[in-house]
Amino acid sequence: MTDFPHGSVWLVGAGPGDPELLTRKAERLIGMADVIFYDALVGPGILDFAPRSARLVPVGKRSGRHSKDQKTIDALIVEAALTGERVVRLKGGDVAIFARATEELDACRAAGIAVRVCPGVTAASAAAADLGLSLTLRGLARRLTFVTAHTVKGRSVDLDWQALADPQATLAVYMGKAAASEVSAGLIGAGLAPDTPVALVENASLPERAQFLTRLDLLPLAARTALGDGPALLLIGEALRRRGADAAAAARLQTITIDT
Numbered sequence: 001m002t003d004f005p006h007g008s009v010w011l012v013g014a015g016p017g018d019p020e021l022l023t024r025k026a027e028r029l030i031g032m033a034d035v036i037f038y039d040a041l042v043g044p045g046i047l048d049f050a051p052r053s054a055r056l057v058p059v060g061k062r063s064g065r066h067s068k069d070q071k072t073i074d075a076l077i078v079e080a081a082l083t084g085e086r087v088v089r090l091k092g093g094d095v096a097i098f099a100r101a102t103e104e105l106d107a108c109r110a111a112g113i114a115v116r117v118c119p120g121v122t123a124a125s126a127a128a129a130d131l132g133l134s135l136t137l138r139g140l141a142r143r144l145t146f147v148t149a150h151t152v153k154g155r156s157v158d159l160d161w162q163a164l165a166d167p168q169a170t171l172a173v174y175m176g177k178a179a180a181s182e183v184s185a186g187l188i189g190a191g192l193a194p195d196t197p198v199a200l201v202e203n204a205s206l207p208e209r210a211q212f213l214t215r216l217d218l219l220p221l222a223a224r225t226a227l228g229d230g231p232a233l234l235l236i237g238e239a240l241r242r243r244g245a246d247a248a249a250a251a252r253l254q255t256i257t258i259d260t
C-alpha cells in the first residue's frame with residue numbers, strides 16, 4: 001500500500017534552496033505528484049524532480065506581493081485532491097515553521113482528505129551551516145528561539161522584547177529584514193548588549209548566498225546596506241561570535257563595523 005494514494009495531500013518541506021538539502025522522502029513524493037502547489041522560495045532545481053506530466057502551480061507569497069491568499073491556496077489544494085490528484089504542497093524550509101501549515105491541514109481534514117507532512121531543513125539550520133558554526137553553545141547559548149518579525153504594512157512588530165532579550169539565547173529571526181531597526185532597538189531597549197553578535201544570512205545554502213557579521217547596534221545599517229532582495233535570516237546571540245570558522249565560511253563572511 002502506497003503512502004501517497006490518489007486524492008491525498010502531502011505538505012512537503014523543500015528545504016532552504018539547495019536541491020541536495022531535500023530529504024529523500026521529499027524527492028520521492030515530488031516524483032509521484034500529479035500536481036504541485038509551490039511557494040516562491042522553492043527553487044527550480046527542486047521542481048526538476050517532478051514528473052513531466054505534473055501540473056506545477058506557483059502560489060508564491062513574498063512579502064508585500066501576495067499572489068494568492070491563504071484561503072485560495074487551501075481551496076486549490078482541496079479541490080485538486082477531491083478530483084483524485086496526488087497533491088504535493090511544497091513549502092520553503094520546514095513545513096511546521098512560519099509556513100501556514102495549520103490552515104492547510106485543517107482545510108484538508110475538514111474536507112475528509114488524507115493529509116500528511118514531510119519535514120524539511122529550516123532556514124536557520126542552513127544559515128548556521130553556511131556560517132560554519134553552531135546555534136547552541138554549551139554554557140553560553142542554551143536556548144534557541146525562532147521568531148518572525150513579519151510586519152503588516154504600517155504596523156510595528158509585536159514581539160515581547162523583554163522575553164527575547166536573553167543573553168543566553170540564540171534568536172533566529174525569520175522575515176526580519178524590514179523590521180531590523182525595530183528588532184535592534186527592541187532588544188537593546190530590553191537590556192541586550194549593543195555589541196551582541198549578529199549574523200545576516202541571505203539566500204542560505206544557495207550559490208548566491210551572502211553572509212554578514214555585525215553587532216546588534218549596527219544591525220539596522222547592515223540590513224539596509226548589505227542585503228539584497230533574497231530571503232534573509234537574522235541570527236542574534238553569543239553563539240554567533242566568530243571562533244575558528246572553517247576557511248570556506250570565513251572567506252564568504254563580511255564583517256560590518258564602524259570605527260569609533
Ligand code: SAH
Pocket residue numbers: 016017041091092093094095096097098099121122123124126127173174175176201202203204205206231232233234
Ligand atoms: N518555512 C520556512 C520559513 C518560511 S518564512 C523555513 O522553515 O525556513 C520565510 C523566511 O524564511 C524568509 O523571509 C527568511 O527569513 C527565511 N528564509 C527562507 N529561506 C531562506 C534562505 N535560503 N536563506 C535565508 N533565509 C531564508
